[in-house]
Amino acid sequence: MSIAPVALCAMLLAGCSVPLAPGYELEKQTLDVHFVAGSPPHLAIRAGYQLRNVGNSELTSIDATLPLEKTFARQDLRVQIDGRSVVAAPVPNLASDETPGDDFRIPFDPPWPEKKRLSLVIEYDLAPALPGRASIAVNENSFHIHQGGWIPVLQTPRKLFAHDVERPDPAPINFLVPAGFAVLSGGDPAGSKKRGGEVEYRFRLQKWDLDPYVVAGRYQQQTVNLPGPGVIFWTLEPLSPAMAQASGGRLSAAMTTYEKAFGTIARSAQPIWLVETPALLRSFSSAEDEPAARPFPGGVLLNRAAFAAGVASESFLALADHELAHTWLGEEIILRPEARLGMGEGFAEYATVVLAEARGGPAARREAVERFLRAYDDERTKAADKPLRALTARDPWEQRRLAFTKGALFFVALEDQYGEDGVRKSLAYLFRTMRGESAGYAELRSALEQQTGQNLGEFFRAWLDGKGIPEDFRKRYEDN
DSSP, X not given: OOOOHHHHHHHHHHHOOSOOSOOEEEEEEEEEEEEEOSSSOEEEEEEEEEEEEOSSSOEEEEEEEEOOHHHHOEEEEEEEETTEEEOOEEOSSOSOSSSOOEEEEEEEEEEEOTTOEEEEEEEEEEOOOOSSSOSEEEOSSEEEEOSSSSSOEEOOOSSTTOOOOOOOSSEEXXXXXXXXXXXXXXXXXXXXXXXXXXEEEEEEEOTTOOSOOEEEESOEEXXXXXXXXXXXXXXXXXXXXXXXXXXXXXXXXXXXXXXXXXXXXXXXXXXXXXXXXXXXXXXXXXXXTSOOEEEETTEEEEEXXXXXXXXXXXXXXXXXXXXXXXXXXXXXXXXXXXXXXXXXXHHHHHHHHHHHHHHHHHHHHHHHHHHHXXXXXXXXXXXXXXXXXXXXXXXOHHXXXXXXXXXXXXXXXXHHHHOHHHHHHHHHHHHHXXXXXXXXXXXXXXXXXXXXXXXXXXXXXXXXXXXSOOHHHHHHHHOO
């Protein structure tokens, strides 16, 4: 009887404490973010690490992925090892579309011996990036950084059996901002401390926390306490309590509907944050200076045009409803590039159908679906049709609109074909088991097949690889 190679490797790894490959571990990590006023203002990032070589050989270098220079306007990179400055050289072809970044090689001279510790400091500045859906915005009185991509990521050596490089638990993250700024970040709040004319806000990232985000500025706060999730508004000008109450009630109900349909993600009850930003935001469905929004875990950033419409207006609430759905798909789960439109934006639009049904029953659901069909046919007169799987963020705006309209109908068709309860349980399972990981259509299909016990190959081919809307679905909703 022979033992398969994979099983043999597992047995050897389980019973042996001797390292089998080069590797190192992060014993300590601290991240500091300093808002630096100026013309223009910028953010100074400092990441400090204590590392130990736990592999089977000395190391001559390690690789680190840093924020994309184009996306985050990263500049002035400085690297120190044990207090000595070193030059990190760019390395091509390490990052992927799933985890984009600029890769650098940090050299050790002399080489880093086995079992020895060293300190590593990586510093750089993040300046205001290009307007639109950029992952960072820095203004005189506020800033935000979207989660993921803005902090250094130290890479596991590219060797078989290499020791995985993981963030220490816990990992402090501190924000030094002008007095009068409020700060919201991933992780658990750990207090604040005055430092001259500035305030340092401290947070601690635990092992279950995703990469941190931050929203900060001179905000006016309006809190709405509700039986469901509470709602907190951060605005640049005072907000009417009555308007906040009306808007908060609807948004809290929407979040309750989402949690019932797709499962609860947060470890404990959390409020919904609605934050105004003076930065120029654009969504897939808006042009410049129109109401637009962008999600972050547990909340939504909305531009001035959105708030100017009124927090209780339908345009504001529809935007917030749509972006809150990305808490499940797009924030907690990172979508692969080929799935960001049809699966990501499509899911957020489909979530509005779920809300319509919760508010008005089956008739409201049908009306919402028919509205999406009409929108799809209207967009199809303006853009060449392509298979859903082939549409990406690089396509023209009109084709992107086709993608997430058809994507919404794709999720509706799944419910029609395999049952509303089964599809939503499948989605909840996907969100629960793949939190913090990347996913695409393959993982969605796998979750659905596991729950329904059916092969969805033909269904996925019809909707993802064919053009137009399948005739059986169109007939179901156009017969009326």
